[in-house]
Amino acid sequence: MRTHVMSLDFDSSLLEKYDTQGPRYTSYPTAPEFAGDFTVQDYVRHVEHSNDELIPKPLSLYLHIPFCRSLCYYCGCNKIVTQNEAKAERYLEYLFHEIEMQSKLFAADRLVTQIHFGGGTPNYLNTEQFRELLSVIARHFHLSYPEKLEISIEIDPRFSSGPQIVELANLGFNRISIGVQDYEENVQTAINRIQTREQVDEVITAARSAGIKSISVDLVAGLPFQTRHSFADTLKQVVESKVDRIAIYGFAYLPKRIKAQRMIAESSLPKRDTRIAIGKDTLEYLKDAGYVHIGMDHFALPTDSLAVALKEHNLQRNFQGYATHAECDQVGLGVSSISQVNDSYSQNSSTLTEYYAQLDAGELPIKRGISLTEDDLIRAQVIQYIMCQNTVPYHSIESAYGINFLSYFKNELQALKGFEKDGLIEYGNDEFSITPAGRFFLRNIAMVFDYYLNNKPPQTEDNVVRFSRTI
Ligand code: SF4
Known part of the structure; x- marks a missing residue:
C-alpha cells in the first residue's frame, strides 16, 4: 500500500x-467551459434521466448565501456586501421558491444525504432564518435519517459566537469550516479582515462541546506581507487548536478582474521564492504534526473521514473540494450556485436582479451549463x-x-x-x-x-x- x-x-x-x-x-470540464446555450429544458432532461436510473443517486444540496458584512480585499467570491438585513429576507423568499421548484423535478426516491451552505457568509443569516430554511428543505425534499444526513456550513468567526454554533448544532448542523486565512495582524489589516485567535477558538470550543463531528479551518497562502515566519506562526496556532481538517488555498491575485484586489499593492505580495518556501514548510510542518496529505492543499487528521476515504480509495472530488460521499447528484440553489446532475453541469445567474427576474417569470434561474460528451x-x-x-x-x-x-x-x-x-x-x-x-x-x-x-x-x-x- x-x-x-x-x-x-x-x-x-x-x-x-x-x-x-x-x-x-x-x-x-471546468466552469469557464459552461455556455449560455444550455437551457432549463436541458437541465430538466438531465434530471429526468437521473430519476430513471436503476438505482438513482442520492442528492447533495448546495445553498449559496451571498451576503457579507464587510469586504475582504482578497476575495474573488460571488458576494454582496451589505448591512441591510432586509436584503437577506427578500433573498430567502426567492430561495424558498427555487427549492420548491427544484424539488418537484426529483422523484420521491431521491434522498438528500448532504446539505451544504456556502457563501458569501452563510452565518449572515440568524438561527431563526436557518430553522425556516431547513424546514422548507425538509418540506419539499426527502431527507435521509438524521444520523446519515450531513449538514455543513462555512463560518466567518468575526460574526459568529459560541451560542450561535450551539444553536446551529441543535438544528442538525454537524460539520463546520471556519475561514481563518491568516492570524498575523499586518496581513489581516492589508486584506481588511481583522479577527482574533479568541474569536476562532470560541467557535471551535463551542462546536466541540455541541458534538459537531468535523471542524475544518481554511487558510490562504500568498497574501500581502506574509513571510515564512508569519505563516508558520499561523499554522502553529491552527494546529494547536487540533482541528480535523486544514485547507490552504493559494491566493489568486487578479486585480484586473477583481476590483477589491486593487486595494492590495502588488509590491506587498510575497515573492515567488517565499511562496514556494511557505509551501514546503507547510508540508513538513503538517506532516510532523500528524496530518495526512489528502491531495493538493488539503490535510486531515488520520481519524478524519477524508483521510479514511483516501486510505480506502473512496475519496471524491466535487464543487466543495474533496468529499467522502459516494457520488451524489448536486443541486445548486441560490444565486450563482452550480448543479451537477446526470451528465451535466449548470450554473444559476450570478446577479440578484437576473436571479429574481427568472424566478418571477416562473423559470428556474439557470444561466449557463454544459452537457458532457x-x-x-x-x-x-x-x-x-x-x-x-x-x-x-x-x-x-x-x-x-x-x-x-x-x-x-x-x-x-x-x-x-x-x-x-x-x-x-x-x-x-x-x-x-x-x-x-x-x-x-x-x-x-x-x-x-x-x-x-x-x-x-x-x-x-x-x-x-x-x-x-x-x-
Ligand atoms: S472572503 Fe468571505 S467574508 Fe470576505 S468578502 Fe469574501 S465571501 Fe465575504
Missing part, C-alpha cells in the same frame, strides 16, 4: 518548474482518479468506456514523460501512479488530460481565462 504521508524528498526546483496557473478541477466523461474520470486515487487504472477506463487507453491517450502519455523523469509519476503494468512527491503537483498532472485547456486557440493577455497558481 502506498504511504499517504508526503515525502519531501524531491528537488525544490520542481516547485518552480511547475508553478503555473491552472484549474482546481472541482469539475471537468463521451470524451468529457472519459477525461473527467481520469482526472478524478488523478485527484483522488493516486492511480489511473487503464482497464477501469477501458471497460467503462470501450476504449484502448494507450491509443486514446497517446499524446497525453507522451506529455507525461517529463513528470515520470521528475519522479512525480511512475508506470505499472496497467496503470500509472502518482508518487508521494507527485501529490503536490496533482493539478499539473491533471492539466495534461484537459482537452479544453490544451486545444483552445491562444488567447490575448486580456481575455485569457485565468486560474489560481498550481503551487
Whole structure:
C-alpha cells in the first residue's frame, strides 16, 4: 500500500518548474467551459434521466448565501456586501421558491444525504432564518435519517459566537469550516479582515462541546506581507487548536478582474521564492504534526473521514473540494450556485436582479451549463482518479468506456514523460501512479488530460481565462 504521508524528498526546483496557473478541477470540464446555450429544458432532461436510473443517486444540496458584512480585499467570491438585513429576507423568499421548484423535478426516491451552505457568509443569516430554511428543505425534499444526513456550513468567526454554533448544532448542523486565512495582524489589516485567535477558538470550543463531528479551518497562502515566519506562526496556532481538517488555498491575485484586489499593492505580495518556501514548510510542518496529505492543499487528521476515504480509495472530488460521499447528484440553489446532475453541469445567474427576474417569470434561474460528451466523461474520470486515487487504472477506463487507453491517450502519455523523469509519476503494468512527491503537483498532472485547456486557440493577455497558481 502506498504511504499517504508526503515525502519531501524531491528537488525544490520542481516547485518552480511547475508553478503555473491552472484549474482546481472541482469539475471537468471546468466552469469557464459552461455556455449560455444550455437551457432549463436541458437541465430538466438531465434530471429526468437521473430519476430513471436503476438505482438513482442520492442528492447533495448546495445553498449559496451571498451576503457579507464587510469586504475582504482578497476575495474573488460571488458576494454582496451589505448591512441591510432586509436584503437577506427578500433573498430567502426567492430561495424558498427555487427549492420548491427544484424539488418537484426529483422523484420521491431521491434522498438528500448532504446539505451544504456556502457563501458569501452563510452565518449572515440568524438561527431563526436557518430553522425556516431547513424546514422548507425538509418540506419539499426527502431527507435521509438524521444520523446519515450531513449538514455543513462555512463560518466567518468575526460574526459568529459560541451560542450561535450551539444553536446551529441543535438544528442538525454537524460539520463546520471556519475561514481563518491568516492570524498575523499586518496581513489581516492589508486584506481588511481583522479577527482574533479568541474569536476562532470560541467557535471551535463551542462546536466541540455541541458534538459537531468535523471542524475544518481554511487558510490562504500568498497574501500581502506574509513571510515564512508569519505563516508558520499561523499554522502553529491552527494546529494547536487540533482541528480535523486544514485547507490552504493559494491566493489568486487578479486585480484586473477583481476590483477589491486593487486595494492590495502588488509590491506587498510575497515573492515567488517565499511562496514556494511557505509551501514546503507547510508540508513538513503538517506532516510532523500528524496530518495526512489528502491531495493538493488539503490535510486531515488520520481519524478524519477524508483521510479514511483516501486510505480506502473512496475519496471524491466535487464543487466543495474533496468529499467522502459516494457520488451524489448536486443541486445548486441560490444565486450563482452550480448543479451537477446526470451528465451535466449548470450554473444559476450570478446577479440578484437576473436571479429574481427568472424566478418571477416562473423559470428556474439557470444561466449557463454544459452537457458532457463521451470524451468529457472519459477525461473527467481520469482526472478524478488523478485527484483522488493516486492511480489511473487503464482497464477501469477501458471497460467503462470501450476504449484502448494507450491509443486514446497517446499524446497525453507522451506529455507525461517529463513528470515520470521528475519522479512525480511512475508506470505499472496497467496503470500509472502518482508518487508521494507527485501529490503536490496533482493539478499539473491533471492539466495534461484537459482537452479544453490544451486545444483552445491562444488567447490575448486580456481575455485569457485565468486560474489560481498550481503551487
Ligand atoms: S472572503 Fe468571505 S467574508 Fe470576505 S468578502 Fe469574501 S465571501 Fe465575504
